[in-house]
Amino acid sequence: MADPILQISSVSKNFGGVVVLEDVSFVVEAGARHALIGPNGAGKTTMFNVISGVYQQNAGDVLFAGQNINDIPSRKRIALGMARSFQNIRLMPHLSVTENVMLGQHSQAGILDLLKPIMVMPRAHDKERAVELLDSFGLEAFQGRSVSELPYGVRKKIEVVRALMANPRLLLLDEPAAGLNVAETATLHDFLVEVAERGVTLLLVEHDMPFVNKLCETVTVMNFGRRIYDGPVSGLREDKNVLEAYLGADA
Ligand SMILES: Nc1ncnc2c1ncn2[C@@H]1O[C@H](COP(=O)(O)OP(=O)(O)O)[C@@H](O)[C@H]1O
Ligand SMILES: [Mg+2]
Structure with missing residues (x-):
């Protein structure tokens, strides 16, 4: 039995008076490919923000590799081995692929502050590592191209490669398949399997259910800020709460 890499324990979060996460708990085992799904507005992105330290929860605990990280700032969570890509692509379009990947060494924490090209002082070592990573995923042909x-x-793959620059043990992906066509989705699947096989645990928010079915073994479902299902992907279609959440109370 694998050890949990991530434990979410009774996490609640509100914005002003609005409760966005309510007493949510789930565990991600090391080496898992785990999905976090739910209708729009369920609180998935907010949960990612709590996990990565962008937001502080109002109650509950987040444990990473057994360590309580409630008080650890975002930037330091990356150093512990947590990386993230975003729902909307945040590559810098006019930099080359290699330059974008190199940003992964720097951009994980402050994110928006770092989207200023002026701040990027490339180091030879970063470049070597970026090129090496791109090569290892068969993306060498894109190196010098502008994003x-x-x-x-x-671009979606480059974004993931950029996140891998920080050498994460856990990678959070927010809707990686959004906007991709069928062929691109299939390619992304194989790519993420490869990432996982290198020892990176995957936690992804995703709306594309066939994609989730194929890639993930375990899933947590949220609705209106609460956890309504947690278990094997194979159990989803028979779960009454999940059916209700997706199809309405008549289901
Ligand atoms: N910074 C914020 N301030 C106020 N409300 C927010 C904030 N972030 C998210 N919300 C609200 O929290 C709810 C859940 O949003 P979100 O986590 O983005 O859902 P999901 O990713 O599942 O679609 C939504 O009702 C959203 O409007
Ligand atoms: Mg979202």
Whole structure:
């Protein structure tokens, strides 16, 4: 039995008077490919923000590899081995692929502050590692290209490669398959399997259910800020709460 890499324990979060996460608990085992799903507004992105330290929860605990990280700032969570990609692509379109990947060494924490090219002082070592990573995923052909010239599906992969620059043990992906066509989605699947096989635990928010079914073994379902299901992906279609959440109370 694998040890949990991430334990979410009774986490609640509100914004002003609005409760967005309510007493949510789930565990992600090391080496898992775990999905977090739920209708729009369920609180999935907020949960990612709590996990990565962008938001502080109002109650509950987040444990990473057994350590309580409630008081550890976002930037330091990356150093512990947690990385993240975003729902909307945040590559810098006019930099080359390699330059974007190199940003992964720097951009994980402050994120928006770091989207200023002026701040990027490339180091030879970063470049070597970026090139090596791109090569290892068969993306060497794109190295010198400007991101703005690349198909969307390739950009998605570059974004993940950028997150891997920080050498994460856990990678959080917010809707990686959004906006991809069928062929690109299939390619992304194989790519993420490869990432997982290198020892990176995957936790992803995703709306594309066939994609989740194929990639993930375990899933947590949220609705209106609460956890309504937690277990094997194979159990989803028979779960009454899940059916209700997706299809309405008549289901
Ligand atoms: N910074 C914020 N301030 C106020 N409300 C927020 C904030 N972030 C998210 N919310 C609200 O929390 C709810 C859940 O949002 P979100 O986590 O983005 O859902 P999901 O990713 O599941 O679609 C929504 O009702 C959203 O409007
Ligand atoms: Mg979201």
